Amino acid sequence: MIELRNVSKIYPNGTEAVKSVTLHIKPGEFVSLVGRSGTGKTTLVKMLVAEEKPTEGRIILGGWDITRIRTTDIPMLRRQIGVVFQDFKLLPRKTVYENVAFALEVAGYSKKHIEDVVPQILALVGLESKAKEFPDELSGGQQQRVSIARALAHRPKILIADEPTGNLDSINTREIVDLLLKINSFKTTVMLVTHNREVVNSLRKRVIAMEEGHVAYDEEKGRYVL
Amino acid sequence: MLFLSSRRILIFSWQHFWRNIWLSLVTITIIVLTLFSLTTLILVNAIADYAVNSVKDTVDVSLYFDNAVSEEAIKTLKQELDKIEELKEVRYVSPEEALAQFKETHKDDKDIQSALAELDKNPLGGTLILSAHAIEQYPLIIEKLKDLKADQLAEKIDYNDHQKLIERINNFTAKLRTFVLALSLVFILVAILTVFNTIRMGIYIHRTEIGIMRLVGASNWFIRLPFVIEGLLYAVFGCLVFWLFLALALHFTGDWINGFLAGINFDIRAYLNQNILNILGFEFIVVAIINMISAAFAMGKHLKV
Numbered sequence: 001m002i003e004l005r006n007v008s009k010i011y012p013n014g015t016e017a018v019k020s021v022t023l024h025i026k027p028g029e030f031v032s033l034v035g036r037s038g039t040g041k042t043t044l045v046k047m048l049v050a051e052e053k054p055t056e057g058r059i060i061l062g063g064w065d066i067t068r069i070r071t072t073d074i075p076m077l078r079r080q081i082g083v084v085f086q087d088f089k090l091l092p093r094k095t096v097y098e099n100v101a102f103a104l105e106v107a108g109y110s111k112k113h114i115e116d117v118v119p120q121i122l123a124l125v126g127l128e129s130k131a132k133e134f135p136d137e138l139s140g141g142q143q144q145r146v147s148i149a150r151a152l153a154h155r156p157k158i159l160i161a162d163e164p165t166g167n168l169d170s171i172n173t174r175e176i177v178d179l180l181l182k183i184n185s186f187k188t189t190v191m192l193v194t195h196n197r198e199v200v201n202s203l204r205k206r207v208i209a210m211e212e213g214h215v216a217y218d219e220e221k222g223r224y225v226l
Numbered sequence: 227m228l229f230l231s232s233r234r235i236l237i238f239s240w241q242h243f244w245r246n247i248w249l250s251l252v253t254i255t256i257i258v259l260t261l262f263s264l265t266t267l268i269l270v271n272a273i274a275d276y277a278v279n280s281v282k283d284t285v286d287v288s289l290y291f292d293n294a295v296s297e298e299a300i301k302t303l304k305q306e307l308d309k310i311e312e313l314k315e316v317r318y319v320s321p322e323e324a325l326a327q328f329k330e331t332h333k334d335d336k337d338i339q340s341a342l343a344e345l346d347k348n349p350l351g352g353t354l355i356l357s358a359h360a361i362e363q364y365p366l367i368i369e370k371l372k373d374l375k376a377d378q379l380a381e382k383i384d385y386n387d388h389q390k391l392i393e394r395i396n397n398f399t400a401k402l403r404t405f406v407l408a409l410s411l412v413f414i415l416v417a418i419l420t421v422f423n424t425i426r427m428g429i430y431i432h433r434t435e436i437g438i439m440r441l442v443g444a445s446n447w448f449i450r451l452p453f454v455i456e457g458l459l460y461a462v463f464g465c466l467v468f469w470l471f472l473a474l475a476l477h478f479t480g481d482w483i484n485g486f487l488a489g490i491n492f493d494i495r496a497y498l499n500q501n502i503l504n505i506l507g508f509e510f511i512v513v514a515i516i517n518m519i520s521a522a523f524a525m526g527k528h529l530k531v
Contacts, residue, residue, distance in 0.1 A: 072446065079443035089438055106444035108231040150442065 001027040001158065001189045002048065007057035009043050017043040019213040020057070027062075027157070028187040030180075032200045034224045035210035041193050044210070045162050048191075049081055050074045062157055079107060082151030082159040086166035088143045090135040096122065096146050097131040103153035117153065125149045125179060141172030148179060152188075159183055162193045173199060200224040231448060239455035242428050249424050250460065256420040257464030258471070260413040260516075261509055265472065267406045268505060272497055274399030277490045281391055286357050287367060289380040293321060293351040300352045303376060307356065310370055312363040319353040351381065414516060421460060421520035425453050429528045436529065450525055457517035465510050472498075 002025040009018040018040040025031050035041050046052040047059060050069050058067045066077060090099050097118055104114045122128045125145040135143050144164055151159055161180060165173035177192075177199055184190045194200060200207055200223070207222030208215060243250050291300055300318065307316045319327070325348050332338040358364055368385065377383055429436065439449050476483075480495045487494065498505070 075440075075443045075445045077443075078441065083441060089434070089441065091435060091438060102438070103442035105234055106439050106442060106448055108234075108448075110230060154443065 001025055001029070001062055002191070003058075003060040004044075005058045005060070007044075007047065007054045007059060009040075009047060009052060010055045016213050018047070018054070021213075021215055022057075023208065023215065023218070025189060025191065027189055028184070030184045030190045030203070030205045031192070032203060032205060032207045032222075032224070033191055033193045033210065034195060034197075034200055034207060035216070036195060039210040040213040041210050042162060043213075045083070045160055045191075045193055048158075048160060049083055050077055079154040080156050080158065082148075082154070082156040084144070084147050084151050084159070084161040084164045086163040088135070088140075088147045088167075090143060090146055090150075092135055095132050095134055096127055096138070096149075099135070099146055100149045100153055103150050107154065121149045121152050124152070124182075139172065140168050141175050144168065144172070144176050145179060148176070148183070152183065156188065158189045158191070160191045160193065163195075164192070165194065165196060165199065177203070195224075197224045235448060235451045236455065238452040239459060242432065242452055242456045243459050246424075246428060246431065249427060250463075253420050253424045253460045254464045254467060256413075256417050257460060257513055257517075258468045260410070260417040261464065261468040261513065263406065263410040263413045264509055264512065265468075265505070267403070267410050269494070269497075270399065270402055270406050272501075273487065273490070273492055274395070274403065276492050277399070278395050280490050281395060282361050285361050285364065286355055287364065287371070288384040289354040289356070289371075289376060290382040290384065291351040291353065291379065292381045293348065295351060295379060295381075297352060299379065300354065303374070303379060304354055306374055307354065307371075307376070310367065312358055312360075312367050312370075313356055314359045315355075315357040317355045317357075319355060321348050321350050321352055324350040324353055354380075417513070417516055418520045421457055421517050422524045424460070425457060425521045425524035426528050428453060428456065429524065450529065453521050453525055453529070454518055457521035458514055461510065461514040461517045464513060465506070468509075469506065 002023070004021050004023040007018060007021045008016065010016050021040075021044065033041050033044065043052060047054050048061070050066055054067060058065060060066070061077070062080070064077075069077060091102065094102060100118050100121055101114045104117065109117075119128060119131070122131055125148055127142060127145055127149065130138060130142060130146075135146065138146070144167075148159075148161075148164075159180070161176075164180075165176050168176065173196070180190050180192060181203075192199075192203075204221050206218070206220050207224055208218045209222075209224065210216065289303075297320065304316050304318055307313060325342075328350065329339070329342060356367065358367055364385065368383075371377060371383065436449055476495055476498065483494050484492070
């Protein structure tokens with residue numbers, strides 16, 4: 001599903017954020033990408049969503065080589081990858097329903113389709129009763145679930161969660177991780193980017209550790225060892 | 227899907243415009259001022275051309291004959307003059323017509339009227355009035371008159387060239403045009419910068435929304451078009467507001483302006499009525515292009531898609 005072949009990213013100021021990374025993530029896999037701050041995790045995520053282009057190497061997503069993707073094709077790529085961030089990135093003046101629907105509106109879906117799909121997604125993340133509330137009326141965990149719901153609007157094959165529990169307490173963290181596992185159970189490939197050791201170690205899933213821009217280790221049923 | 231996207235883009239554009247209404251009003255005001263200077267430039271050009279053409283129409287060559295010269299001799303000369311291709315018209319005014327015109331011109335002058343009443347016979351002779359196709363041809367016509375020895379037959383050849391007057395009008399209007407053009411360019415530059423700044427601020431205000439649009443896979447044109455349409459909205463409203471002001475201004479001050487231009491008999495209302503569609507269409511196109519270029523610059527610089 002996700003294949004990185006000898007990918008490197010060197011910024012114009014000479015910083016080598018990612019060095020010769022080669023990875024293969026299978027469809028339906030749950031992978032934790034771990035490492036300290038500045039080890040290249042976020043740069044890797046940016047390259048997967050074509051926010052950055054690799055300096056060397058190739059990136060292939062679901063058979064699509066996106067290494068030199070055209071600007072006009074980037075929106076199509078981003079509809080196939082759901083992304084969730086630490087700071088939720090919700091629209092404060094839209095309700096929960098409208099935040100999720102927004103993802104479908106910008107893609108040109110009909111009102112009928114949106115009315116069919118959004119309630120299903122909200123039910124999946126357990127927020128169907130909160131549809132008419134605004135983000136500032138929700139807890140941190142609930143806001144993150146809205147963010148995940150929006151990321152699922154296009155039924156992506158890949159869901160990338162970049163530090164999704166960074167702003168949450170331990171209870172909400174657990175809920176979010178359980179939700180990600182639930183999504184993974186529906187055969188969506190999930191990449192969890194985190195430096196939360198407890199979460200990673202409790203999952204007993206594949207762990208890819210980054211250190212100074214390269215892969216330090218890659219273990220099935222791995223642990224996050226600092 | 228295209229129809230739905232277009233509808234949503236229009237809604238987003240309107241929301242951008244309406245939610246920053248004070249900024250929108252400032253932008254519209256600048257556009258109104260730009261249109262004011264453009265319209266002034268158009269009117270100055272029209273009035274100048276009208277004034278010059280009015281003066282040109284009065285330019286002619288008149289041959290005055292003594293009353294001893296027979297009408298037959300004058301008409302023979304007229305037949306020769308009719309062959310000159312530079313002449314548009316050769317008009318014969320008989321002594322009787324000349325006297326009638328003279329009396330009409332000086333009807334309020336009692337001294338002249340009483341002097342004429344005491345005369346036994348008509349002191350005026352016939353006149354030939356020559357009009358050229360183009361004002362530049364008169365010097366050549368004068369030369370041809372000399373070749374035909376018309377200057378020996380006529381008592382006086384009067385060339386009302388008004389050339390100096392035409393030059394003065396042209397000089398004055400050229401300076402006025404330059405001034406108004408410079409003013410228009412300043413306003414156009416200000417309009418470009420204002421629209422650029424307004425769109426830039428709109429991009430900044432909506433940066434969160436734009437970021438999320440990019441995140442969830444909105445197409446580039448879906449993100450860009452609302453700002454282009456917002457620029458067009460400024461053009462539309464700017465034009466509507468200006469045209470309303472213009473209509474009101476003409477309603478209340480049209481007579482005063484026409485009185486001011488009475489010397490050249492230029493009717494500003496009639497001119498605008500005849501050319502209203504061309505002027506409005508031209509102005510709207512200019513303003514729309516300015517706005518879309520400004521919006522494109524702002525997006526190119528500040529909108530990363």
